[in-house]
Amino acid sequence: MLNSHDILETINMIDNENLDVRTITMGISLLDCIDPDADRACDKIYDKICRYAQNLVKTGEDISKEYGIPIINKRISVTPISMIAGANPGVNPVRFALALDRAAKTVGVNFIGGYSALVHKGFSPGDYALIESIPEALSRTEFVCSSVNIGSTKAGINMDAVAKMGGIVNRVAELTADRDCIGAAKLVVFCNAPEDNPFMAGAFHGTGEPDCEINVGVSGPGVVRAALAKAGDCDITAIADIIKKTAFKVTRMGQLVAQEASRRLCVPFGIVDLSLAPTPAIGDSVAYILEEMGLECCGAHGTTAALALLNDAVKKGGVMASSHVGGLSGAFIPVTEDAGMIHAAQCGALTLTKLEAMTAVCSVGLDMIAIPGDTPDEVISAIIADEAAIGMVNSKTTAVRVIPAIGKKVGDELNFGGLLGGGPVMEVNRYSPAKFIHRGGRIPAPMQSLKN
Amino acid sequence: MRAVITVIGKDMVGILAKVSTVCAENGVNVLEVTQSILQEMFAMIMMVDISACTIPFNELSDKLTAMGDSMGLRIHVMHEDIFNSMHRI
Numbered sequence: 001m002l003n004s005h006d007i008l009e010t011i012n013m014i015d016n017e018n019l020d021v022r023t024i025t026m027g028i029s030l031l032d033c034i035d036p037d038a039d040r041a042c043d044k045i046y047d048k049i050c051r052y053a054q055n056l057v058k059t060g061e062d063i064s065k066e067y068g069i070p071i072i073n074k075r076i077s078v079t080p081i082s083m084i085a086g087a088n089p090g091v092n093p094v095r096f097a098l099a100l101d102r103a104a105k106t107v108g109v110n111f112i113g114g115y116s117a118l119v120h121k122g123f124s125p126g127d128y129a130l131i132e133s134i135p136e137a138l139s140r141t142e143f144v145c146s147s148v149n150i151g152s153t154k155a156g157i158n159m160d161a162v163a164k165m166g167g168i169v170n171r172v173a174e175l176t177a178d179r180d181c182i183g184a185a186k187l188v189v190f191c192n193a194p195e196d197n198p199f200m201a202g203a204f205h206g207t208g209e210p211d212c213e214i215n216v217g218v219s220g221p222g223v224v225r226a227a228l229a230k231a232g233d234c235d236i237t238a239i240a241d242i243i244k245k246t247a248f249k250v251t252r253m254g255q256l257v258a259q260e261a262s263r264r265l266c267v268p269f270g271i272v273d274l275s276l277a278p279t280p281a282i283g284d285s286v287a288y289i290l291e292e293m294g295l296e297c298c299g300a301h302g303t304t305a306a307l308a309l310l311n312d313a314v315k316k317g318g319v320m321a322s323s324h325v326g327g328l329s330g331a332f333i334p335v336t337e338d339a340g341m342i343h344a345a346q347c348g349a350l351t352l353t354k355l356e357a358m359t360a361v362c363s364v365g366l367d368m369i370a371i372p373g374d375t376p377d378e379v380i381s382a383i384i385a386d387e388a389a390i391g392m393v394n395s396k397t398t399a400v401r402v403i404p405a406i407g408k409k410v411g412d413e414l415n416f417g418g419l420l421g422g423g424p425v426m427e428v429n430r431y432s433p434a435k436f437i438h439r440g441g442r443i444p445a446p447m448q449s450l451k452n
Numbered sequence: 453m454r455a456v457i458t459v460i461g462k463d464m465v466g467i468l469a470k471v472s473t474v475c476a477e478n479g480v481n482v483l484e485v486t487q488s489i490l491q492e493m494f495a496m497i498m499m500v501d502i503s504a505c506t507i508p509f510n511e512l513s514d515k516l517t518a519m520g521d522s523m524g525l526r527i528h529v530m531h532e533d534i535f536n537s538m539h540r541i
Contacts (some may be wrong), residue, residue: 006539068530
């Protein structure tokens with residue numbers, strides 16, 4: 001029999017601690033939409049997405065109502081478009097982005113990910129054309145998200161792609177400068193990109209995935225923080241234990257939603273992504289968890305250790321709660337989407353160098369960071385190279401999603417609103433890495449890749 | 453199918469009566485009721501059987517939530533599986 005303490009605990013988590021399922025993401029393969037005629041390919045893409053995802057939003061809302069759990073986002077990820085558009089040389093891939101955008105609008109999702117290319121070892125002509133088209137695609141669409149994988153532990157780092165992406169990030173920001181450079185918030189540069197990630201902006205549907213599947217991303221920084229606050233003075237071992245127990249409960253909820261969505265949509269269940277994903281809402285912050293552990297402000301010395309503990313405990317607690325775990329799974333540290341991070345950046349406690357160190361021990365990487373609008377392409381490329389190196393050597397996913405704030409300087413603010421939040425423009429190191437970046441070539445795969 | 457109705461808020465006369473009236477009107481059978489005063493707040497938990505419910509779950513939930521709002525109470529209606537999965541291994 002259920003006991004009332006458990007019931008009230010769940011209700012309290014939802015009402016007061018921002019417990020939610022962050023996203024139900026339907027992964028859809030578009031490989032069968034490849035067509036020598038680009039217009040026909042786009043029609044097939046639009047039709048397939050609309051057919052498969054027609055009930056996605058409604059099903060998400062029904063489950064949310066029935067189980068009483070907020071499900072914040074319903075989204076779609078698709079096969080990297082470079083693989084589809086590669087069959088249409090000479091055609092501007094932006095028309096594929098427009099087809100995705102139309103489909104997203106029709107089915108009512110708030111993002112569609114997969115305007116992507118995987119170039120960790122080299123470019124195909126389709127990859128190259130797609131990357132070149134990203135600025136136009138992101139400036140002309142509302143819902144499309146883009147990602148490029150430029151490195152992996154197995155393949156090393158494609159430094160030609162790294163050099164290219166610095167410029168692409170700047171162009172995207174320039175073309176959307178009238179909307180607080182929001183385009184750059186929808187572009188992620190990855191190393192070791194997962195193929196089943198449900199979280200935007202980096203979601204795409206990998207080629208090893210089934211025709212269609214349901215992946216769910218859980219959340220719950222507020223719940224973890226509240227549990228730590230209740231525990232009061234206890235040692236670090238006890239802190240890790242509390243986080244594990246809380247992560248277990250949060251993930252079980254995600255698993256239930258994933259199974260239910262999979263059953264109702266008649267689509268296989270893929271994975272649950274065990275992530276602590278913050279939102280700008282007060283109380284829903286990963287930084288506040290670190291502060292609850294005893295740091296005066298996120299970014300202080302000790303932050304990396306606290307985050308490593310948090311990230312590990314979330315996984316240990318979550319992994320038993322779900323039958324299949326995947327995606328990014330870990331604590332996110334997107335600066336503009338986290339009230340505590342925004343505050344820490346504003347007061348100067350949190351810097352780009354500290355964030356880089358933090359990315360070595362948590363999920364993803366330099367995420368949602370506003371940098372000065374006059375940052376040279378090469379500096380952005382070098383930021384990407386550093387992050388990719390951390391990911392490559394540590395066999396983990398890392399990513400860069402920085403937003404050059406066009407026309408703004410350090411201390412100014414960007415404000416996207418909604419889940420993307422806003423925050424201060426942060427200082428970058430001004431010494432030039434240009435010669436290093438322009439050498440091109442590949443960083444060879446590290447010893448860690450030789451596991452056979 | 454069983455659901456859990458929780459009512460949280462300031463104590464007043466007739467809460468149980470009003471909630472059970474909505475249940476009765478819509479074919480919802482009340483299986484168990486516990487109520488307590490926690491931190492000066494009234495908290496009632498009802499386990500109900502909704503297999504014979506005459507309206508869709510969503511409507512029942514909306515009805516009770518709206519009634520709660522009008523009385524300054526927070527009323528949740530949730531499928532029991534959410535609690536089973538979160539609190540049982």
